[in-house]
Amino acid sequence: MAHFVKLTQASLNGYPEEDTQVLFNLDTVISVEPVGDKSVIQTRWGRVTVREDLDSILDQAHADQAGVSAPQLDSINRINEESLSL
Numbered sequence: 001m002a003h004f005v006k007l008t009q010a011s012l013n014g015y016p017e018e019d020t021q022v023l024f025n026l027d028t029v030i031s032v033e034p035v036g037d038k039s040v041i042q043t044r045w046g047r048v049t050v051r052e053d054l055d056s057i058l059d060q061a062h063a064d065q066a067g068v069s070a071p072q073l074d075s076i077n078r079i080n081e082e083s084l085s086l
Helices: 054-061
Strands: 004-009 020-025 029-035 038-043 047-050
Touching: 004 047, 004 054, 029 054, 038 054
Parallel strands: none
Antiparallel strands: 004 020, 029 038, 038 047
16 A cells, blocks of 8 residues: 655745645655755655655654544555545
């Protein structure tokens, strides 16, 4: 099962109004490194710069352990409808 968190991908030109919200699959992460007030996430396929700091990414990664869970994908990559109902 994939573990997703919602992160803010920093725009290439540095303008916050052009940032993009993305669902990030933590199962593909190799490392997360702080770079100023942002973080760079290294995956199997490349790097992504996000606005969140290391602590907030870690908090989101552990959110499901506190009784709050992000939508998870089942074995055939469909979003579990039950996890989408709030």
